[in-house]
Amino acid sequence: MSPKASLELVCPAGNLPALKIAVDNGADCVYMGFKDNTNARAFAGLNFDPASAREGVRYAHAKGAKVLLALNTFPQSDKWERWQGAVDNAVELGIDAIILADPGLMRYAARTYPNLRLHLSVQGSATNYEAINFYHEHFGVQRAVIPRVLSLAQVEQVVKNTPVEIELFGFGGLCVMVEGRCALSSYATGESPNTCGVCSPAKAVRWQQTPEGLESRLNGVLLDRYGKDENAGYPTLCKGRFEVNNETYYAIEEPTSLNTLEMLPEMIAMGIAAIKIEGRQRSPAYVEQVTKVWRAAIDSAKRAPQSYNVNPAWMAQLNKVAEGQQNTLGAYNRPWK
Template sequence: MSLELVCPAGTLPALRAAVDHGADAVYIGFRGATNARNFPGLNFSEVEAATGIRYAHARGVRVFVALNIYPSPATWQIGTETIDRAARLGVDALILADPGLMRYAADRHPALRLHLSVQGSATNWRAIELYRREFGIQRAVLPRVLSVTQVARLVKRTAVEIEVFGFGSLCVMVEGRCALSSYATGHSPNSQGVCSPAHAVRWDETPAGRESRLNGILIDRYAPGEAAGYPTLCKGRFRVNDVVFHALEEPTSLNALDVLPTLAASGVKAIKVEGRQRSPAYVGQVTGLLRRALDLCAAAARAAPGDELTGNASDGSIEPWAPPADLLAALDALAEGRTHTLGAYHRPWQ
């Protein structure tokens, strides 16, 4: 079973890079507070989206539009206008989190394919079933909290296609259920489509070292020569019981390469790459590397059909498959913190 590769694009050049390097689908967002990457200089106007969709469709690649904030009464109309715009443009799917917007989309645009966003926070088959029964969703993106075993069990219980994250920044918290950013800065993924927003970041050079702050709260402090990362608040160093460490998570990337065959054998439909805020060069490189990994993985499955690829090892790894070292090294070089983790796919991480 082959996995579909779904890649991010924050700009038209990034969309072209993803298409040219082997994405099966690209996901984009419109400008403004409508999606979970509402960053300055990012996202598509209607004209750019139309251009991007033409470019992708001409090459057999689909385009999904993410509208994954939860609008308040004040921003509701922006949400419905975005849905209408996506329908008008002929996008291949709309990625939604908010049930109210799902109701609107299902009623007004019944032919439009709906995906439940990772921000929809559905971590079990019953939650997914609710959105299928009510709004006819055809795919759900799983939050980064399930082990490979749990993913496999969930896939067996649902008629909805399942998409999971394969590479990119790691959300430590269940997506859609995290208010850490609004607690510190007043802006959250659910409400404004941002986490640890750039406008709240301050860097200070102090005698104690370089400090990163978020709305004045010290997120991390770096010794001279130590590599400093963006102050995403769950990846800072804090003091707990008199020990200073990365108390929530280290600055690291998710990389699911080790479990790709297991995910494929479980019936997962698509692998998603995080990173609409990334450069076109990054998107092109990551897309190309993951394309190669997926093709190798599919070839390995064809070469060794049967139960060898069913993923019965307790840690989720599969014997016949080892991702090529050069592939892992190339992805690590692109990763946050230059290291990777299997995250929740691997039970001990939890």
């Protein structure tokens, strides 16, 4: 089957109920992480212990879905064994592919388990085909997830120049920075996605009601201050309001959610292998809603790409669960470019 015909829907599974709901609602693949900092959503109360991982794999496989394991943080110099052990455990569990960012870990996986399918994580920061082909030539990487910074024309250029399957983010919280290349969180808190699998970690967040309004602080740094009528979002560092030249605004990124439903036919035509939904930290209800809509949209776009239209009901359903309550096409279409 050509990749065009086989565009896969890859859905987030932060826990077993989310995994089951994703599979039941038409995910081709689910991705999950172990309960430690070997993955970039190392949040309390999230992820899989060995028993739930085993049950997740069994459930997904019984229903014909694949399970991908995110091992996409960078092993820290003195704790290599934890990441190496996670690769070993993935193989033992019968995971279909592991999603890696660290070149050293990739080499270990490729040498130790030559038949294990490897995906390059978005945290690997590969934004051009020379980088992607490096991972293919050295470790046999079969799929790469592209950072959310390329335009669709640039993505097409990548697809044309690599044998590696390309997976794109389709929906969810938007990272404005190149994934794997952002240390803002550790600058403020000591913990970053690369080193600890977290961004703007909850334990560093403080909310405080003041005469000026509700304040959110990250390890003491004021990220934002909300008036009575404003919705306060999770204080992710890059989504705060700051002062630049005496002007206060969202200096880096407004809280928006990526939504590329309308680009599906183009993505299919250029041979994108998979669409990824962000949000392992979100609820099973989110996973259910988003999986349903994207399953319907992908099926519709595959069936009749010429007459494909974004169903307004899909948008309404997605808007209900979108972060910041507004959508953007992100870098794929660059209104700011």
